[in-house]
Amino acid sequence: MSEATTEKLPKDVAAEDGMVNVQVDGNWIQVPKGTRMIEACKIAEKEVPHYCYHPKLSSPGNCRMCLVQMGMPPRPAPGEDPKFKDDGFQEIGWMPRPVIACANTVAENMGIRTTGELVESCRHGVMEFLLINHPLDCPICDQAGECSLQEFSVEHGRGNSRFVDNKVKKPKNVDIGPRIRLDDERCIMCSRCIRFMDEVADDPALGFTDRGTHTTLTVHPGHRLDSNYSLNTADICPVGALTSNDFRFQMRVWFLKETKSIDTNCGTGSNTVIWTRGSEIFRVTPRENNEVNSCWMPDSHRLNFHYVNSEARLNTPMIRNTSGTHEAATWADSIQKAAEVLRIHQPGEIAIIGSGKQTNEELFLLGKLAEALETDLLTLVPRMGESDGKLVAADRNANTTGATLLWDTEDPYAKLDAIREGVRSKKIKTLVVFYENLLEEAGFKEEDLANLNLLVSNHILPNGTAKNSHIVLPGAAFAEKRGSMVNITGRLQRLNKAIEPPAGAMDDWEIIRDLIAALDKKAAPLYLIEDVLKAIGAAVPAFEEQTFSKIGDQGIQITVTGQTIPLLDKEHQRIERGEIVG
Amino acid sequence: MSDIQYIDGKQPHQREHRLIFKNIDRVGWNPSLDTYRNDGGYKQLKDALKWEPKAITNEVKKSGLRGRGGAGFPTGVKWGFIPPNNTKPVYLICNADESEPGTFKDRYILHQDPHQLIEGMVISCFAVGAHLAYIYIREEFPEAAEILERALEEARNANLLGDNILGSGFNCQIHIHRGAGAYICGEETGLIESLEGKRPYPRIKPPYFPAAMGLYMCPTIVNNVESLCHVKHIIQMGAEEYAKLGTPRNTGTRIVCVSGDVKKPGYFEIQVGKMTMGELLNDVCGGPKDGRKFKAVIPGGSSAKILRCDEKFNVSCPPGTEKREISFEEIPLDFDTLAACGTMAGSGGVIVMDDSRKMSWVLNNLNKFYAHESCGQCTPCREGSTWMRKITDRLVAGKASPSDIDTLNSIAYQIDGKTVCAFGEACSWPVEAMVDKFRAELVSETSEDNESIAHSAESEAQRRFLQPQG
Numbered sequence A: 001m002s003e004a005t006t007e008k009l010p011k012d013v014a015a016e017d018g019m020v021n022v023q024v025d026g027n028w029i030q031v032p033k034g035t036r037m038i039e040a041c042k043i044a045e046k047e048v049p050h051y052c053y054h055p056k057l058s059s060p061g062n063c064r065m066c067l068v069q070m071g072m073p074p075r076p077a078p079g080e081d082p083k084f085k086d087d088g089f090q091e092i093g094w095m096p097r098p099v100i101a102c103a104n105t106v107a108e109n110m111g112i113r114t115t116g117e118l119v120e121s122c123r124h125g126v127m128e129f130l131l132i133n134h135p136l137d138c139p140i141c142d143q144a145g146e147c148s149l150q151e152f153s154v155e156h157g158r159g160n161s162r163f164v165d166n167k168v169k170k171p172k173n174v175d176i177g178p179r180i181r182l183d184d185e186r187c188i189m190c191s192r193c194i195r196f197m198d199e200v201a202d203d204p205a206l207g208f209t210d211r212g213t214h215t216t217l218t219v220h221p222g223h224r225l226d227s228n229y230s231l232n233t234a235d236i237c238p239v240g241a242l243t244s245n246d247f248r249f250q251m252r253v254w255f256l257k258e259t260k261s262i263d264t265n266c267g268t269g270s271n272t273v274i275w276t277r278g279s280e281i282f283r284v285t286p287r288e289n290n291e292v293n294s295c296w297m298p299d300s301h302r303l304n305f306h307y308v309n310s311e312a313r314l315n316t317p318m319i320r321n322t323s324g325t326h327e328a329a330t331w332a333d334s335i336q337k338a339a340e341v342l343r344i345h346q347p348g349e350i351a352i353i354g355s356g357k358q359t360n361e362e363l364f365l366l367g368k369l370a371e372a373l374e375t376d377l378l379t380l381v382p383r384m385g386e387s388d389g390k391l392v393a394a395d396r397n398a399n400t401t402g403a404t405l406l407w408d409t410e411d412p413y414a415k416l417d418a419i420r421e422g423v424r425s426k427k428i429k430t431l432v433v434f435y436e437n438l439l440e441e442a443g444f445k446e447e448d449l450a451n452l453n454l455l456v457s458n459h460i461l462p463n464g465t466a467k468n469s470h471i472v473l474p475g476a477a478f479a480e481k482r483g484s485m486v487n488i489t490g491r492l493q494r495l496n497k498a499i500e501p502p503a504g505a506m507d508d509w510e511i512i513r514d515l516i517a518a519l520d521k522k523a524a525p526l527y528l529i530e531d532v533l534k535a536i537g538a539a540v541p542a543f544e545e546q547t548f549s550k551i552g553d554q555g556i557q558i559t560v561t562g563q564t565i566p567l568l569d570k571e572h573q574r575i576e577r578g579e580i581v582g
Numbered sequence B: 001m002s003d004i005q006y007i008d009g010k011q012p013h014q015r016e017h018r019l020i021f022k023n024i025d026r027v028g029w030n031p032s033l034d035t036y037r038n039d040g041g042y043k044q045l046k047d048a049l050k051w052e053p054k055a056i057t058n059e060v061k062k063s064g065l066r067g068r069g070g071a072g073f074p075t076g077v078k079w080g081f082i083p084p085n086n087t088k089p090v091y092l093i094c095n096a097d098e099s100e101p102g103t104f105k106d107r108y109i110l111h112q113d114p115h116q117l118i119e120g121m122v123i124s125c126f127a128v129g130a131h132l133a134y135i136y137i138r139e140e141f142p143e144a145a146e147i148l149e150r151a152l153e154e155a156r157n158a159n160l161l162g163d164n165i166l167g168s169g170f171n172c173q174i175h176i177h178r179g180a181g182a183y184i185c186g187e188e189t190g191l192i193e194s195l196e197g198k199r200p201y202p203r204i205k206p207p208y209f210p211a212a213m214g215l216y217m218c219p220t221i222v223n224n225v226e227s228l229c230h231v232k233h234i235i236q237m238g239a240e241e242y243a244k245l246g247t248p249r250n251t252g253t254r255i256v257c258v259s260g261d262v263k264k265p266g267y268f269e270i271q272v273g274k275m276t277m278g279e280l281l282n283d284v285c286g287g288p289k290d291g292r293k294f295k296a297v298i299p300g301g302s303s304a305k306i307l308r309c310d311e312k313f314n315v316s317c318p319p320g321t322e323k324r325e326i327s328f329e330e331i332p333l334d335f336d337t338l339a340a341c342g343t344m345a346g347s348g349g350v351i352v353m354d355d356s357r358k359m360s361w362v363l364n365n366l367n368k369f370y371a372h373e374s375c376g377q378c379t380p381c382r383e384g385s386t387w388m389r390k391i392t393d394r395l396v397a398g399k400a401s402p403s404d405i406d407t408l409n410s411i412a413y414q415i416d417g418k419t420v421c422a423f424g425e426a427c428s429w430p431v432e433a434m435v436d437k438f439r440a441e442l443v444s445e446t447s448e449d450n451e452s453i454a455h456s457a458e459s460e461a462q463r464r465f466l467q468p469q470g
Helices: A002-006 A010-016 A037-043 A117-132 A148-156 A192-199 A231-236 A331-343 A360-372 A400-406 A416-424 A446-450 A508-519 A529-539 A566-576 B033-038 B043-048 B053-063 B075-079 B106-112 B114-128 B142-157 B188-195 B225-237 B239-243 B277-284 B335-340 B359-373 B379-396 B402-415 B423-444 B448-452 B457-466
Strands: A019-024 A027-032 A067-072 A110-113 A180-182 A206-209 A216-219 A242-244 A257-262 A271-277 A280-286 A318-320 A326-328 A350-354 A378-380 A430-434 A454-459 A471-474 A483-486 A491-495 B090-096 B130-137 B173-178 B220-224 B253-260 B266-271 B294-298 B312-316 B323-327 B349-354
Touching: A010 A019, A019 A037, A027 A037, A037 A067, A037 A110, A067 A117, A117 A148, A117 B379, A117 B402, A180 A231, A192 A206, A192 A231, A231 A242, A231 A280, A257 A491, A318 A331, A331 A430, A331 A454, A331 A471, A331 A508, A350 A360, A350 A416, A360 A378, A360 A400, A360 A430, A360 A483, A360 A508, A360 A529, A378 A416, A400 A483, A416 A446, A430 A508, A508 A529, B033 B114, B033 B142, B043 B114, B043 B225, B053 B075, B053 B114, B053 B225, B053 B239, B075 B114, B075 B220, B075 B225, B090 B114, B090 B188, B090 B225, B106 B114, B106 B142, B106 B225, B114 B130, B114 B142, B114 B173, B114 B220, B114 B225, B130 B142, B130 B188, B142 B173, B188 B220, B220 B225, B225 B239, B253 B277, B266 B277, B277 B294, B277 B349, B294 B423, B312 B335, B359 B379, B359 B423, B379 B402, B379 B423, B402 B423, B402 B448
Parallel strands: A019 A110, A350 A378, A350 A430, A430 A454, A454 A471, B090 B130, B090 B220, B130 B173, B253 B349
Antiparallel strands: A019 A027, A067 A110, A180 A242, A206 A216, A257 A271, A271 A280, A318 A326, A318 A471, A483 A491, B253 B266, B294 B349, B312 B323
């Protein structure tokens, strides 16, 4: 090979960067060494249909849907040099038998065909097999619209059925856990749920019984699918075998609007999709972010949205009259009244309690409000629990890290005890409260609140604090506002608005802005939430030059707190061991 | 060998060459250690322990021994697949899950000559560097398990197992694991999963080749009972001498188990390739039953493709020579020629059918077995095997139409080559071969009229929407 000495072959060029050359449907691409064939096809933008393969789980290769044709250069005879063509590649010898793309890794000069007679006939065959015993009950199946069986049968299925015998009968509507329902006839035995419960949720409750065509998915004797991660099995189920009790029969998925947002139930800040129609939330599902929550989400967090749809939502500002009942008021009057009373009190008599579930923009403006009132009595209410060793962080407040940065403090909760004592001893006479019911975690008692000259509070639902407030300002829930938060690892992420807040309620940042404006006529005007983030960027180094579009769907690491997410640590170990693609 | 007396009526045929089955049906023989030792047993172990382990592997490679379990893969080459820089423990597993229909050779070794297996295993363990070995024995052999357990106990007490075997410094322990009655546990990776206490779902290869990632993800060698017994004889005879048995590339002896429609069915140990199909069936087995003719033969266990007895094959026979036409009777019983004839030597189970047999019934019987035994892991075999059974169920009941035969054939090809393990081939080959070779007979049992009949309440319900009402 005279050219080889003068010019580098593609394989040597690729090898320098740890890459290999792979031909996918006739086009040569470079992919990292060790890439699975199915991922190489994805890089080449060729779809390989599959059911059992999931990048976050082990690959058993059981569905046989991802069969492709593979070719390798022929092995040279002993003593013979490999022959390279003019383009620098070797001739590919195609194998007569198909291979699964999900579990095999690429090699130098490998060829993959994702189309062609052999591959198509394999897919046709597998599709037909999957459907012969499937009940074909799409009209009453919740998965319809997001079912891989439907999708691939359109592309690779046959128009008519050759199956004229009785289908296999299996259990239906099986109660296997509090949040999941099982239909065994729909199950295609891909084992994704079994592997998820075993490998990710650490609760191997699911398994197969019986064998052959009678193979049946079920919970092991004495077990229930009651893990706090059980609903993820419904997400990864490619068919309608596992469905969510909470969502089933509520709405056809094609009617739902998807909004990318984040979870506000703990410091992890799992990335989510909020599924809505009109002004109603129907479900929340996890969204992949490999720096935060992988593909998963705890049940307790995703189901915590029904209160947003509540009919009891506060939908107008209210001022308490002299007889002690609340009367509806205009926003202008409510803000004006609050500002008037606040203005006549001394700084030491005023305190502000915010919430760790508020966005950066809201927390920043609370700081500005404190400045306007010249008080340093500003705090959040701590919510510490225990980490579950996976995705639920010990800190149940979503934005503690944000508060730490924005208020430039080690401990944004430090002053809560002092404020509570101040209220109790009547030293503090006015209290502005956002998003928190003081009678719960904050440790206030109803008689404490009776001491106050003025209690202004913002809530989305009626509660004990609202009842004792002089002025109640209805706010927006997590799905009704835009904003940003910083999770426990220091990642800046954004919330998006999936639905509108009730008419008469207002976005929290606007409420705080109006309060500041009423107190300080010289305050810079803020028209858009972007303006707030810009102001934060100017004031807080960690947020310098951040914009919502820069944050994007996956967020940006703006600081390193040293805290990690246990589930991700485990996932990284599994990727390193080659057990999963990741 | 002339001094060996066999039980009356069970004397080996003169064409047999008894090596492995030397002690089967022997007068005065029992499975105890003393009997085995008095016959010179465990001498080869003592010799072998003085060898270099590598040398034993090389000797087995040189002998040309091919696995007797079904695939016929060279045993020594398999042993050589253990990664050279391996630091993990190595395991040896004896596959005594003899469940291929038509095969009944290993059970006689286990029942009558367990020490031959143990000796072969310890030598093999020494060769591959395994200190722990398992015998995976099928559930349906309870007596064999007891006999083997007793034999292992004797061997332990005699320091033929355990620590510092016969003062050589080599440690080796053998345990018995009893299966739970699943055919799939005979597949080596399914067997390994079962041994690990899981469902016996065969693993995908790559990446899970047992020699590198086997039991507990450690290098593991899985060999058939008969193959392991051969190791002892290779040490005894020397590879060169052993390789003189049989024919080149198909060396040694093997046990064929003949069942079905012959006058004298049974087990026969023959030199591989030195006997033809005709000689086996007509001479050794006494020919067809009176007034009958041979119709078809499955030559290597039920998953091997069936052969018509009036077929002609254009193959190179003996291997390496020019292709020529040979009749069914002329096929030598070796690995390569049978493969060239489109079937396989498999596990040595020769199932003979004469002209009294209906092929539809034969096929349905096979399909029932495979539909029942499919493990259900991967789609084509799980769904396809039962579908084929449902069609042949109708075929034998006279409710099939000619198009069902085409469907049957296409289902088989939809399974073949697309499954995790070789069970896909095992269940589809009989159908492919049967439809290929006996299509006319199968079609003759069908009727065009069945095309328009609903075969189930479900298809009845579906047809309601297809046919005009009233």
